Amino acid sequence: MTRPGKASSAVPAADLAPLAARVLPWVLLAVLAAFPLLAPVLGLEYWLGFVRRLLIVMIAATSLNFILGYGGMAALGHAGFIGVGAYTVVALVDAGVGSAWLAWGAALAASALAAAAIGALSLRTRGVYFLMITLAFAQMLYYLAVSLSAYGGDDGYGLYTPLALGAGIDTGDEAVFFWVVLAIAALVFALFSRIAASRFGHALMGIRDNETRMSALGYPVFRLKLAAFAGAGALAGLAGALLASHNAFVSPSLMHWTESATLLVMVVLGGLGRRWGAPLGVAVWLVLAEVLKLHTEYWHWPLGLLLITVVFLAPRGLAALFARAGRAA
Amino acid sequence: MDSIFVIEQLLNGLGYGLMLFLLAAGLSLVFGIMDTMNLAHGSLYMAGAYIAARAHEAGAGFATAVLAAVAATVVIAFLLEQAIVRRLYARDHLAQVIATFGVILIADDVVKAIWGPSPVMAAMPAALAGPVQLLPELPYPAYRLLLIGVGLLVALGLYLLVSHTRIGMLVRAGASNRGMAELMGVRVGRVFSFVFVLGAALAALAGALMGPISAVQIGMGEAILIPALVVIVIGGIGSVRGAFVAALLVGMVDTAGRAFLPPALRAVLPPALAAELGAALAGIAMYLLMAAVLILKPAGLFPARG
Amino acid sequence: MSASLFSAQGLVKRFGGLVATDHVDLAVEAGEIHALIGPNGAGKSTVVNLISGLLAPDAGRIVLDGVELTGMPAHRRVRHGLSRCFQVTSVFGANTVFDNLLLAVQAHTGSSFRCLGRRSADTRLHARALALAHELGLADVLHRVAAALPHGVQRRLDLALALAAEPRLLLLDEPMAGMGPEDSAQMVALIRSLRERCAILLIEHDMDAVFQLADRITVLASGRVLATGEVGDIRAHPEVQAVYLGSEAAA
Numbered sequence: 104m105t106r107p108g109k110a111s112s113a114v115p116a117a118d119l120a121p122l123a124a125r126v127l128p129w130v131l132l133a134v135l136a137a138f139p140l141l142a143p144v145l146g147l148e149y150w151l152g153f154v155r156r157l158l159i160v161m162i163a164a165t166s167l168n169f170i171l172g173y174g175g176m177a178a179l180g181h182a183g184f185i186g187v188g189a190y191t192v193v194a195l196v197d198a199g200v201g202s203a204w205l206a207w208g209a210a211l212a213a214s215a216l217a218a219a220a221i222g223a224l225s226l227r228t229r230g231v232y233f234l235m236i237t238l239a240f241a242q243m244l245y246y247l248a249v250s251l252s253a254y255g256g257d258d259g260y261g262l263y264t265p266l267a268l269g270a271g272i273d274t275g276d277e278a279v280f281f282w283v284v285l286a287i288a289a290l291v292f293a294l295f296s297r298i299a300a301s302r303f304g305h306a307l308m309g310i311r312d313n314e315t316r317m318s319a320l321g322y323p324v325f326r327l328k329l330a331a332f333a334g335a336g337a338l339a340g341l342a343g344a345l346l347a348s349h350n351a352f353v354s355p356s357l358m359h360w361t362e363s364a365t366l367l368v369m370v371v372l373g374g375l376g377r378r379w380g381a382p383l384g385v386a387v388w389l390v391l392a393e394v395l396k397l398h399t400e401y402w403h404w405p406l407g408l409l410l411i412t413v414v415f416l417a418p419r420g421l422a423a424l425f426a427r428a429g430r431a432a
Numbered sequence: 433m434d435s436i437f438v439i440e441q442l443l444n445g446l447g448y449g450l451m452l453f454l455l456a457a458g459l460s461l462v463f464g465i466m467d468t469m470n471l472a473h474g475s476l477y478m479a480g481a482y483i484a485a486r487a488h489e490a491g492a493g494f495a496t497a498v499l500a501a502v503a504a505t506v507v508i509a510f511l512l513e514q515a516i517v518r519r520l521y522a523r524d525h526l527a528q529v530i531a532t533f534g535v536i537l538i539a540d541d542v543v544k545a546i547w548g549p550s551p552v553m554a555a556m557p558a559a560l561a562g563p564v565q566l567l568p569e570l571p572y573p574a575y576r577l578l579l580i581g582v583g584l585l586v587a588l589g590l591y592l593l594v595s596h597t598r599i600g601m602l603v604r605a606g607a608s609n610r611g612m613a614e615l616m617g618v619r620v621g622r623v624f625s626f627v628f629v630l631g632a633a634l635a636a637l638a639g640a641l642m643g644p645i646s647a648v649q650i651g652m653g654e655a656i657l658i659p660a661l662v663v664i665v666i667g668g669i670g671s672v673r674g675a676f677v678a679a680l681l682v683g684m685v686d687t688a689g690r691a692f693l694p695p696a697l698r699a700v701l702p703p704a705l706a707a708e709l710g711a712a713l714a715g716i717a718m719y720l721l722m723a724a725v726l727i728l729k730p731a732g733l734f735p736a737r738g
Numbered sequence: 739m740s741a742s743l744f745s746a747q748g749l750v751k752r753f754g755g756l757v758a759t760d761h762v763d764l765a766v767e768a769g770e771i772h773a774l775i776g777p778n779g780a781g782k783s784t785v786v787n788l789i790s791g792l793l794a795p796d797a798g799r800i801v802l803d804g805v806e807l808t809g810m811p812a813h814r815r816v817r818h819g820l821s822r823c824f825q826v827t828s829v830f831g832a833n834t835v836f837d838n839l840l841l842a843v844q845a846h847t848g849s850s851f852r853c854l855g856r857r858s859a860d861t862r863l864h865a866r867a868l869a870l871a872h873e874l875g876l877a878d879v880l881h882r883v884a885a886a887l888p889h890g891v892q893r894r895l896d897l898a899l900a901l902a903a904e905p906r907l908l909l910l911d912e913p914m915a916g917m918g919p920e921d922s923a924q925m926v927a928l929i930r931s932l933r934e935r936c937a938i939l940l941i942e943h944d945m946d947a948v949f950q951l952a953d954r955i956t957v958l959a960s961g962r963v964l965a966t967g968e969v970g971d972i973r974a975h976p977e978v979q980a981v982y983l984g985s986e987a988a989a
Contacts, residue, residue, distance in 0.1 A: 177525070177526055179529075224723065224727055227727065227730065228726055228730050229730075230525065231463075231469060231525055231665075231669070232665065232726055232730060232731070234469075234525070234529075235661060235662070235665045235722070235726070236665075236722070236723055236726050238658070238661075239662065239719040239722045239723050239726075240719070240723065242658065242716065242719045243716040243719050243720070243723075245715075246711075246712055246715030246716045246719075247712050247716070249711070249712070249715060250708050250709070250711045250712030250715065251708070251712075252704075252708055297853075297854055297856070298853045298854070300856045300857060300858065301852060301853045301854060301855060301856060301857055302844055302848070302849070302850050302851075302852045302853070302855070302857045302860070303850060303851055303852060303853035304853065304857075305837075305840070305841060305844065305857050306841070306844065306845075306850040309830060309841050312830050312831075312832065312833075313828060313830060315792070315824075315828070316824070316828045316829075316830070316899075317845075318792075318811075318812045318813050319790065319792075319812060319813075319816065319821070319822055319824070319828075319900075320813075320816065320841070320842050320845045320899060320900075320902070320903070321813050321816030321817055321821075321845040321846060321903055322813055322845050322850060323811075323813050323814075323850075324813065327850060327851070330851060360654075360658060361654060364471075364529070364533055367526075367529065367530070368530055368533055371526060371527075371530050372530075375526075400544075400549075401541045401544065401545060402541075403537040403538070403540055403541045404537060404538040404541035404542070406534070406537050407533075407534035407535060407536070407537030407538035407541075408534065408538065409534070410530050410531060410533060410534030410537070411516060411531050411534040411535070413530070414520075414523070414527050414530050414531040414534070415519065415531075418523075418527060
């Protein structure tokens with residue numbers, strides 16, 4: 104690899120970066136997998152549930168990053184699909200279904216369908232109008248959930264029996280469910296990385312950059328966007344289903360518009376259209392919120408200040424900041 | 433359902449619609465002229481409600497309290513525009529959404545720090561607490577009539593301002609063609625500040641007036657923001673006329689949905705189902721309206737830009 | 739008429755009260771370079787957008803090689819052999835030239851809904867993109883970011899993107915716009931070399947280029963066809979001279 108005429112006493116930093124990028128995810132995965140075992144030793148039991156929630160939110164945020172960061176679709180209703188997934192689980196449990204495979208599979212399917220229907224209507228609009236129409240549909244889902252008195256309406260619905268995965272996996276066990284969530288989150292992230300590098304991912308980014316040109320190149324722009332939107336909705340629904348099990352409780356507040364906005368905020372904070380943007384944004388946002396909550400009842404304003412700071416000082420998000428720092432090193 | 437009930441509900445819808453208009457007018461102008469999505473508009477509404485309620489409680493007359501709330505909010509809005517919002521005009525909508533969402537988070541904590549976390553009871557002015565006999569059979573709360581009166585007056589004032597004054601001409605020019613306005617030598621920065629502060633004053637007025645008939649609490653800004661956004665999208669972003677029509681439409685649809693849908697459904701469906709379906713449909717009526725408008729007319733009813 | 743490779747018959751497009759395209763008939767033969775000219779505001783761009791499917795006509799039909807394209811969305815017209823360039827250079831500025839070409843080739847090499855295989859592993863795609871780069875003289879700048887390239891090279895890339903579809907009819911909307919004489923001369927040579935591959939409908943302001951390249955010319959004025967015919971006939975056409983030169987002089 105050494106180039107003639109160049110001193111090669113040390114490995115150039117530029118050659119280290121891709122190596123680190125390949126190794127780091129596995130290190131991260133190993134640390135996370137060991138966490139349920141380490142937490143009791145380190146006195147961090149409290150954080151086990153927290154990290155699990157973080158992983159679930161990452162799934163939803165990654166799906167939003169896919170349509171927003173890669174597809175240029177600024178949707179403000181993503182929490183609606185989380186809700187569809189969660190309420191699908193509620194409906195099945197209420198009907199006596201106990202299989203996690205069935206419940207989570209149905210949540211995927213139901214939210215994919217909901218997203219396909221909403222996308223088919225919404226994707227005819229652009230920009231702010233798209234933002235608003237996706238918000239409107241999420242609000243409809245919210246009020247629909249509020250009116251479902253069979254599932255507790257406003258008060259929500261408790262899920263007291265853990266879903267069964269079979270093969271001796273007890274999702275009721277804190278650590279076991281953590282590993283299940285970790286496996287699913289890792290799978291979703293790998294899938295997302297794969298799709299981003301696929302023909303579909305490249306087509307989507309082309310649409311983000313210049314829709315008219317893509318259409319003139321022969322791409323079925325509308326159908327590609329719709330497929331991405333439905334797929335992202337499905338993954339958000341999966342996150343909703345996991346969140347239902349995680350909280351052992353589902354209420355319409357999952358779908359409140361501020362939840363959609365927060366998801367959007369986390370993705371932008373982390374870095375739109377960057378592979379690690381969503382996980383980074385979710386981690387920074389939720390950890391900060393959690394730590395602040397432990398110390399003060401006024402934990403909103405520092406987050407607000409962070410957002411304003413990021414918009415003005417790091418408009419491409421934290422992931423871009425890290426990438427720059429990595430290049431400079 | 434007798435006709436008295438219907439008239440009463442229509443008046444309620446009109447009052448709510450006019451208050452929505454006060455909020456939406458500023459939001460729509462800021463959006464139309466500065467191409468800026470300001471989620472913190474609801475926080476200005478909240479500021480108006482809190483300041484008026486507290487000033488009234490502290491002994492100020494109701495009118496004085498309302499005016500004080502508007503004045504104080506104008507100052508807050510001016511500072512907000514200078515410090516943050518004006519730096520967002522040139523940014524994309526997503527950046528605006530994120531930054532103004534940040535402002536919401538800060539505003540909620542500031543309100544909590546000053547006035548505490550629990551809701552505040554805003555008292556009605558004593559003179560207007562009772563009903564007025566509109567028709568022999570129809571008593572109607574005097575305070576709600578005041579809302580309608582003030583709302584109509586402000587709408588008229590805004591119409592005159594926008595269509596008959598020099599500043600209004602600049603505002604319209606800015607909304608329909610910003611580049612042209614700049615070419616004509618309009619001092620765009622000042623027009624922007626003026627419009628932002630004017631919108632804030634209207635939002636504060638709406639908040640102060642709505643206080644006694646709604647809950648003055650943290651989060652009230654976020655709750656009212658969404659209907660206001662629905663209004664400007666239905667009306668066509670940047671159009672004051674569109675905001676007026678859409679606000680009345682949304683006010684009516686929302687109120688009528690809640691009042692008439694459950695009883696109407698009860699006539700054809702089992703009571704339990706009717707109650708549930710009625711509540712759901714009433715909640716989503718305005719969103720259905722917006723989705724329908726956008727699917728048929730993607731730029732709203734009265735697009736400001738040709 | 740029916741033997742033509744491409745024909746547009748009775749195209750009408752109204753914007754409110756304004757008739758932008760007024761019963762325009764146009765035919766392009768196989769192997770032909772057909773120029774569409776006219777003074778500013780004659781409605782040339784509207785015609786291009788109607789043909790390529792960015793706008794829907796109020797009346798008229800469009801047929802390419804026996805296939806009715808009227809009412810077809812833009813991307814399906816491309817599949818049927820009708821490709822276009824834009825008046826304003828329309829490349830993916832943040833991407834490299836190679837990525838631009840890959841994207842264009844991908845549209846016609848397999849499904850873009852495939853989402854599990856890495857695109858970088860698709861050798862067929864790479865080979866075709868590379869071939870295209872060589873044909874259009876872009877091999878030297880393959881890994882440069884498109885936005886950083888000189889204007890003339892960007893236009894060439896734009897043309898390459900349109901050619902990836904292997905069109906039977908290529909619409910070129912003012913390919914020489916904003917070019918210096920040297921770039922223009924290169925572009926003229928390039929367009930001439932494309933004659934072998936496909937028929938071309940050329941919209942152009944640069945009359946020198948038009949007279950060098952075109953086999954036939956159609957003149958548009960106020961949304962209507964003023965004249966159509968061989969280059970010599972059009973040059974000598976008194977009405978064309980009056981309208982065209984008159985308006986140009988005034989503008």
